[in-house]
Amino acid sequence: MHRAYLDTEFTDLNPYTYKLISLALVVPGGPEFYVELTDHWVEAECSDFVREIVLPQLDLNVHGRTVDQARTELRAFLLALGPVEIVSDAVMWDWPLLVWLAGPEGLPDGVTAGRISSDIEFDDLGYEPPHHALQDARFLAELVGGLAEFP
Template sequence: MLVFLDTEYTGLGQPSPKLISLGIVTEDGRRKFYVELEDTWKLNDCSDFVQREVLPLLGGPAVSLLKARERLLNWFAASPRTVRVACDSMTDFRFLLQVLGESTPPNLAAAPFDLRPLIDTSVYHDAVMTHYLTDNREHHALVDACAYRKGWLAWMDARKASPPYAGQKQGSTCR
């Protein structure tokens, strides 16, 4: 099963960005996980963009990294036997691993599914943007994870709708 992940952190391009929040939604949309952290960052760590666009979206309550780890491990324990994270940044995946610490769940695939190649496709982009029309909190980790899920679903539907061998004559066979 794919799970769509997004994180919010203190700023792009920082030598040591710090995690603020993490959101995950399952491929079927039935299960979600969201956590805001209280002890991994400070206001002074945040870029102007994060202070302006991300922090106002936080709703709390924030929890400690240890409490977040416990909740996240329980969430993965209640998940199917194989879970693969889908994200558009290795930074997000590294933050997930940071929250998990030494306790990486046995059902978590070692490598994420990279959403970056889909970002520039119109079908993915349009579905993500449409999601923000229903929930305009772009840069909220859980909202963004849900938007990525919608983009991926639209991309998958478009792939099903177009034949894999466009241009091939009907009835041709391999010889």
């Protein structure tokens, strides 16, 4: 079974109102999926942090997709992977956004949520995430994907 590492960027830290801006899935040594949504959020909904740090890193001309386009591409990516365990360092934020993007059909069969060992202390690594979904997912894939099996 493949393991893919998930990261998202979103408008703010309110779990009731936050909206997906970008989403990345990275399979170590394998394919990557990255998308920036163009029709789901507006800058006025974003926190100051997101406006200052996240939005300047977007390249909507290259990675921008409508929700419908992104949904289609996400499902195609996941179906091509087959059974996959999706791991995130912020499951409570990232997983609901992944499920939302998958849409009414839901995630394909064989897609399961994994977890990262509580023994891994990201704060102790001295890594300052750039808050770019693809770069952060790549880091997570390199860090955790390079470890032996984790509980």
